[in-house]
Amino acid sequence: MDEELRREVMRLRRTTRVTMLLVLVVSASAFWQARGRTTFDEVDVQRINVKEPDGKLRLTISNHARLPDVVVGGKSYPLRGGTGVQSAGLIFFNDEGNEDGGLAWAGRQTPDGYHASAALTFDQFNQDETVSIEYQDANRQRRAGLAVIDRSEQPIQPFAESLMVIRAISDTVERNRRMTQFRESVVSRGAISAQRLFAGKQPDKSAVVTLSDRSGHPRLRLAVDSLGIGRIDFLDANGRVTRTLTGMDAR
């Protein structure tokens, strides 16, 4: 009996040793796997974060629900969304961890038709998008092309701070009043953006190349309109066409 028990215990010990060894191997291989390269045939994910060795985020690839907050000046602002557009896609971050562009797309039926949009954008340093390939469509009102934009010399972070304060106001009337006031103050400070170049098509079904001045006023416009008529317009700062070239002009 005694001997039997001893043998039993020995067996148990051996089993335990083997078990512990297995645990060790499993943990070690898990650890090794996490450190080295891992191979999959196919994975389903809701979000991928690409990070630097120090943990700094450089790229997220995600569905809409897991889009990261806006990060500017090293601070996160939950300002994304609020427009009802459920974009998914990629968000880029610079070496300081601040957002510097993205690639996002969305499209779905709405109660009054449909809405769709997509854009690949690169941001000016510490500012908003400065070059983009984009598509905007609301119930067949379509704009698609390449846009280049001047952005304010001032960083965007104070703008985000103000927006956070305004969005936190619970009274709708007061919130809208403050938002209008804020927009006006931005314009009066000269912190506006100006589209300098657009090559694409516009909602009026024209195909255009538009070059604009630093205030965003078109000054030279190449267009083929919805009827197929081509023209080149020179414009003044007030939007008045000062010279037009067409195919019908006498040589």
Added chain:
Amino acid sequence: MSDRSAPSRRRLDAAARHLYVGAATTFGVLGIVAFTHANQKQRFQEIDVERINVIASNGKPRLVISNAERAPDVIINGKTYHRSGANEAGMIFYNEEGSENGGMGFSGHSRNGHVTADAGFMFDQYGQDQTVGLTYDEQDGRRSAGLRVWDRSDQPINVLADMVEPIKRMPDGPEKTRRMAAVRDSAAKLGLGGAQRVFVGKQPNKVATVLLADAQSRPRLRLVVDSAGTARIEFLDDAGKVVRTISGTDK
């Protein structure tokens, strides 16, 4: 021996029990950790993968990143179609409704001394085909590359895709080519095709150009620097005839 074995047996017994409980607990914990890990955040230094599906929380795809082999067929308005041209490595984007709405693909190979290469980044019109994109195409040194903007039909692409799909399933040969051309022709007459409205880039004949076209994809206004370095602006009529040219030598 026997008088010392009683307490020692108890000790061994207790030790074995402890080890058993310990091992079982470790395995249990590891199992739970592995399970929750599968649903939470994991960290890898590098992953090798043939396909990544970025899915919404409801399981619908928002993005597929894959090699050519595992690239998905076209899914639009709940129906699956063969892609025109081969599936390529890259990314496919999907809107909130799970319909394809753009993508990025690239391929290139040299076979029997012949080079074929292309790359494209596209956003699709809602429920339709590409409306803006960056493209590169090459056949044995004949290259085109640039920005393109297209008009697409107001009808969903399924109307055209349903016409073309049975032909795509036919074996390659003159009969398939003939029927495909016939279907494309009738589709164009029904207004189901598209029209390129803007091209900014270079063409196989080594011209750099900005080209604006009408709704029937006929070029109507063209800026060109040709292969010899000569610059000109051309207005064209709806028959493709140049009706006016402006060049650097005009007075």
